[in-house]
Amino acid sequence: MASYNLKINGKRVSIYVDSDTPLLWVLRDELNLVGTKFGCGIGQCGVCTVHVDGVATRSCLLPASRLEDSEITTIEGLSDDKLHPVQDAWKELDVPQCGYCQAGQIMTASSFLKENPSPTNQEIRNAMHGNLCRCASYNRIEKAVALAAKKMS
DSSP, X not given: OEEEEEEETTEEEEEEEOTTOBHHHIIIIISOOTXXXXXXXXXXXXXXXXXXXXXXXXTTSSBGGGOTTOEEEOGGGSOSSSOOHHHHHHHHTTOOSSOTTHXXXXXXXXXXXXXXXXXXXXXHHHHHTTOOOTTXXXXXXXXXXXXXXXXXX
């Protein structure tokens, strides 16, 4: 085990974990940031998505030991005092059913819209393709991403 200094949601934190401990478990078990969920553990479902240096990243695959110089943002740190436009669109369109995948969906969408603020419907579908939703709320998710893009422009 070793000590690592990470920057998560704008704050410096020190953790003491094995070098191969995935960021997901650091967030959930060490820091009690439980908005990031465990889904498949192999980077296929997108439930554990966070931002690393602004890029949507699967936290279940990323060892915390590689992140000392990175900016990590979780769903808890996506916005400061009000909802992020993606969160606002999710709320407005009542996107979630069970809600389990929504943090990962929102983190993927917000990273995507930062890079592509005026996406087409096909670009939205392609960007969100890697995030699975057990409830099959894909149409509402795509509509919310489009609405968020309008809110951000």
